[in-house]
Amino acid sequence: MDNTYHPLAPDWQVQQWxxxxxxLTLPSLRGKVIVLESFQMLCPGCVSHGLPQAIRVHAAFPRExxxxxxxHTVFEHPDVMTPAALQAFLHEYRIPFPVGVDQPAPRGPxxxxxxxxxxxxxxxxxxxxRQGRVRQQHFGQISDLVLGAQLGALLNEAPVAAGEASPFAGCTDDGCATPEPAGAAR
Known part of the structure; x- marks a missing residue:
């Protein structure tokens, strides 16, 4: 098992699903490996590579x-890439998995x-x-082979059983406490 500290994934700030x-929330998906495909519908790389790859992953791996x-995280042309336009896009491109619309920032794109x-x-x-921690992030294209290997590694990690101590048990969003050595008094 990878005992390296990985930060908890930030909550999604979604205006519409x-x-x-x-x-959907990260806590509601705990126990599953999450593949988060962030895209814009007018992004050529998203349409030609990112979304088709996400569809292949969705079809290849068990939902459980x-x-x-x-x-859908829009930082260009927000007046064109509206939720209504996205709804038509998702239908036209037959996107089968859940899609959230990223909340616009109060300031900045x-x-x-x-x-x-x-x-x-x-x-x-x-x-x-499965614990809700960011393990990989890839900007641009990633090959199916590399992605498959990374997903396989995450799926092969032993899930933490109910009541079992996690190697990250002392970690919260604020930081990680060091584990006590066996027999040490507090």
Whole structure:
């Protein structure tokens, strides 16, 4: 198991969801590996590579193990890439997985979730482990082979059973406490 500290994934700040009956949260997906595909519908790399790859992952992996989530994170042409236009795009391109619309920032062009994840642009693929921690982030294209290997590694990590101590048990969003040596008094 990888005992390296990985930060908890920031909460998604989504203004609207598509292809799901209820809003999704990171805690509701714990126990699954999450593939977060961040895109813009007018981004050529997103349309030609990122979204088709996310569709392939969605089709190839069991839903109870891997959740593919789209994030429409618009920092260019927000007056054109509206939620209504996105709805038509998702239908036309037959996007089967849930897609959230990233919350616009109060100031500046970078939406809230995109900013929280420090994304460089679109497409960005983020892998979140079963514990809700960011493990990989790729800006631009990543080969299916590399992505498959990374997903396989995350899926092969032993899930933490209910009541079992996690190697990250002392970690919160604020930091990580060091584990006590065996027999040490507090």
């Amino acid at each position: 598509f292809n799901t009956p209820a809003p 193990q891997v959740a593919v989530i789209g994030l 970078i939406p809230m979730t995109m900013r929280a994840y420090a994304m460089q642009g679109t497409p960005t693929l983020t892998l979140i482990d």
